[in-house]
Amino acid sequence: MADAAPPTPTEQDVRRALDRVMDPELRRPVTELDMVPRVSVQGDRVTVDLELTIVGCPAADRIERDVRAAASSVPGVASVDVAVGVMAPAVRDALIARLRGDRPAMPFTPDSLTRVIAVTSGKGGVGKSTITANLAVALAQQGLRVGLVDADVFGFSIPGLLGIAGAKPTRVGEAIMPPRAHDVAVISIGMFVDERTAVSWRGPMLHRTVQQFLTDVYFGDLDVLVLDMPPGTGDVAISVGQLLPHAEVVVVTTPQKAAADVAERSALVARQTGQTVIGVVENMAGLAQPDGSVLELFGSGGGAETAERLGVPLLARVPLSIALREGGDEGEPIVLVDGDPAAEAIRDLARAIAARGRGLAGRPLTVSPR
Template structure:
């Protein structure tokens, strides 16, 4: 039988990522001690960031499994302790630096995170469903993904991602967001009691968004999706100010009345100098048992919005996809498991996965971004 050593155990622990921070616990200073008995039994002491860590059971399981796989290891016991204030300060400095005020990482010149502000003109077009399913689909492709539920008044992302009962953990001034389906998510719903309404005006909305972007430890994200409220009000303006490089993803239904309003939501890019990533048409049709399609909300709205926005910004704004109506899509939203994960063969899931593929391969550039240059000749 091989003889297990402390070095072997620490090597195994280096492969264990903290469930919240998503970095190796050895790098984060979370391994307090390792003791190996003569019979091969291993006792590991682990520091938690806070005593109320919601994922301590999961962390214990990960540590136990990793150590048990070490050749020669006998019984494994894990003891949990809590970091001191000094240790938490060092952890915060390690993760976020030592700046006096938190900064928004996505607004920095060197940020490589693609930020999509999912917007709509009207409510009820399925913007949140599109957001959570695209997030889950992109995460399934191996990308690091976050979702910010910026719809402060009408938040629904926690239910759709199954995080209704989860609360963020605070480490000093850092907020650790819950993770669902490999997607980091934050919402005002995680800071209110029950179904209490949020009654705020513009300045408070701006400050809340600023905190969600700067105080939350998002880590190194590939993609951040922002679920905006309908219209072109305070939140849309605040996002343009806080993250000028955010791209707008417009969601509409085929109905002409909805398409006209959605066009306004996209046209805000002319004033904010943002890029329009594309248009998604939701509720495009209903497949009937006889194989025919019923277009409940008409047809052509998504393409019409894409065409008019293309003309308005002077660059191609594509129609990224059309999502049919299915009962399974609605049920998945209520259950907290996105349809792209629970039933990827569903027609709506297939359309969403195709849209996610297009977003996953997009590269940075200036195409589609209004530069605010007046090309009219003045004599």
């Protein structure tokens, strides 16, 4: 019995395969983004016209590789040629307008479905940014769509903690596409200045920077937006309170009484702007010893005391961990590793925040009296 002839591929077959290819920055199929204007099939040979959004697109090689692989997977296709070009400005502008849709200039309004979690502290040196970076990754590990804004303009450290120091956002028209790390979309002032540059801006410039991160950066549809706040109660805290009065605030402190007393102040400022303090995280809660005992290097009880005074739960106690510190230095969040007590504490924190859900306070109800 003669072997059956191989199937003859069609344009529709190839386009269905290309529907599975995602743009890594826009997180949408390339076919949906009008990046494949033409597919030509001649027998078992396929030619795909691929139009990138901008010249020098950082994801160009990956997208071309994925398009070639998807087209090659179609039964009956023997060879694939990918002709790479760039969108015409009018096509690109129409794409960005369609992606933004009817969104307001500030997409993270009180009636948005995106939860906003601001991680703050009263003073520096308590590990707030390390907790924030790992929390964002832990939330993404639960399948949530997560964005992270490094609002600590003077002490930006999020790119380094996530292993993307030197990464630059991509501009597509007026929109800024944030780099991604561990499935988290990230923006930081460190992506616009030299990492050794000292940022010395006053209030108006700080406000404009935070506002631009929230309005001009295209995060796409997010479940959670996490903000790494600067320590203390300065200009950025006030700006975020004005721009995001519905944000939920997590206060980070150490067990030390002096740190806990200061941490309470950042929570009080958040409440003055209408934000909701949802809990306290005690970092550096103790160092486990080989004999099973715990060395309380920074004392004990500060987190619980702060939580009690604020009338909120103590969400997590994160122990001192050499692996946590090493992961921050190497740009590998500890939550990517199993078996570390600090990693498990932060994963528990992420689960507690995710389970809390978003309240209806400040959100308009889409009902009307009859």
